[in-house]
Amino acid sequence: MRACNLRSARAGGFTLVEVLVALALITGLTLMTFSALAPWLNLRQKVETERRLEQVKEALELAYRTNAMTAESRSDAVLQVSVAGTTYVIQSNAPGSNGICLLNETAAAALAMYFSDDPKRSLTDGASNPLCIYISRQLSQNREGVTLFYRVIAIVAPGNDGVVNAGTTFDVNTGRLTIGATSDDLGVIVNGFATQYDLFQETRRRIERVAEVYGSYFTARYLSNPARDYVVDYFVAGPFPYDAAATGGPIGTGGQWLPVSSALANLGLGPEEKTSAYESSNAIEVANQALSSALLVNGVQVQEPNSKAVALPPYTALLRARLPGPAGNYLLRVVPGNY
Numbered sequence: 001m002r003a004c005n006l007r008s009a010r011a012g013g014f015t016l017v018e019v020l021v022a023l024a025l026i027t028g029l030t031l032m033t034f035s036a037l038a039p040w041l042n043l044r045q046k047v048e049t050e051r052r053l054e055q056v057k058e059a060l061e062l063a064y065r066t067n068a069m070t071a072e073s074r075s076d077a078v079l080q081v082s083v084a085g086t087t088y089v090i091q092s093n094a095p096g097s098n099g100i101c102l103l104n105e106t107a108a109a110a111l112a113m114y115f116s117d118d119p120k121r122s123l124t125d126g127a128s129n130p131l132c133i134y135i136s137r138q139l140s141q142n143r144e145g146v147t148l149f150y151r152v153i154a155i156v157a158p159g160n161d162g163v164v165n166a167g168t169t170f171d172v173n174t175g176r177l178t179i180g181a182t183s184d185d186l187g188v189i190v191n192g193f194a195t196q197y198d199l200f201q202e203t204r205r206r207i208e209r210v211a212e213v214y215g216s217y218f219t220a221r222y223l224s225n226p227a228r229d230y231v232v233d234y235f236v237a238g239p240f241p242y243d244a245a246a247t248g249g250p251i252g253t254g255g256q257w258l259p260v261s262s263a264l265a266n267l268g269l270g271p272e273e274k275t276s277a278y279e280s281s282n283a284i285e286v287a288n289q290a291l292s293s294a295l296l297v298n299g300v301q302v303q304e305p306n307s308k309a310v311a312l313p314p315y316t317a318l319l320r321a322r323l324p325g326p327a328g329n330y331l332l333r334v335v336p337g338n339y
Contacts, residue, residue: 046186048126049157053188055122056131056155059114060190064153068199069278071192072149072324075138077172079153081110092134094170099163101132125157125186132156134170134177140325141193148200149325150192151175159184196324202277203321203331207284209273210260210319211335214286217267257320259283276321276331284321 014022060079064071067081074080079090088110095101108119115122123131134154140147152175158164167180168187179185222228261274263286276282317335 045126045160049186052122052125052131053155053157053186055115055117056111057188057190059111059122060153060155061195062114063111064190064192065195065199066279068192068195069280069282069322069324071151072138072196075326077135077137077151079135079151083110083113090133090135092170092172093130093132094134095132095158095164099158099166101130101158101164103130104133107133127160127162129158129162132158132164134172136170136172136175138325139175139193143197143200144204146200146323146331147325147329148193148196148323149329150196152192153190154187155190156185156187159186199277200323200331203323206273206276207319207321207331207333210264210269210284210286211333213267213269214264214317214319215335257285257287260286260319276323278322278324281322284319287318287320 063081064079070082070087071080077092081088081090088106090104090107090110093101093104093107103120104123105120108123111122112119121128123133125131132155134156136152138149138151140149142148154170154175154177156164156168156170156177156179165180165183165185167178168183168185169178170176171178175189175191177187177189179187259274260269261271261283264274274284276284319333319335320330323329323331
């Protein structure tokens with residue numbers, strides 16, 4: 001009877017050796033499973049990181065386009081954007097000495113309206129590590145007689161180890177991003193020049209339209225007057241002085257820059273045609289006669305309306321549109337009359 005009880009007790013439990021063997025088997029299976037799943041997990045993390053990088057890139061491109069003038073009102077290595085009356089100054093959150101970036105809280109607040117997901121989550125990679133944002137200083141390129149100012153923004157995701165490789169660098173003076181040759185860091189670039197050039201081209205198209213309409217209008221007035229004389233500049237002389245604001249001229253600018261929206265309000269121009277493509281200081285302006293002070297464009301004096309350099313009877317006008325960058329950066333269009 002005693003022997004039977006001992007066998008029953010033995011059958012209901014496990015020896016230490018059996019437990020250790022079972023633990024070893026479980027550990028081995030776990031390691032094998034993890035090893036098999038690790039590449040898939042890394043791939044899934046990389047795909048999610050790439051998706052978020054593209055999402056941040058699109059948000060920054062839209063924010064920059066919407067704030068193309070505001071962003072270039074500063075020359076230092078920041079990105080200034082205005083959202084609903086609040087101005088945000090986004091600074092780079094480059095990695096510290098440990099290669100880790102902290103969440104860019106200002107960028108999350110400034111870009112919130114451009115994200116479909118939670119902005120703070122959108123500024124992390126697939127493993128929830130904060131993305132690094134680098135911002136260049138104000139850069140410039142000359143195109144078609146004007147200087148276009150812009151900046152470059154880079155977004156970098158750390159590799160699987162959560163650390164930005166020491167070989168991954170960004171030059172704030174050129175906007176060049178270099179990804180470490182031996183790293184698995186990921187990065188994308190937002191080049192502001194493409195946006196600025198596109199907005200410049202649209203602004204130039206609009207100012208050309210104003211010049212076309214304005215020139216046609218004056219031509220019709222000029223040709224309908226039997227007393228016309230092609231050697232007379234009718235913006236400043238009789239018999240019907242075009243800019244004689246004091247004597248009730250048809251369109252008088254009084255020697256000042258006036259918005260096209262008011263000075264040329266009745267010429268059939270659409271609302272957008274009277275403004276530049278930029279979000280602020282965007283009125284296209286017109287001046288009919290000599291201005292009281294010299295006009296500087298990129299530090300170079302430009303001859304004014306009716307000066308000897310540009311005055312062509314029977315009239316000469318000047319149009320301008322403010323461009324991003326330092327004060328005095330304009331797109332100019334002379335509207336000469338030569339009939």
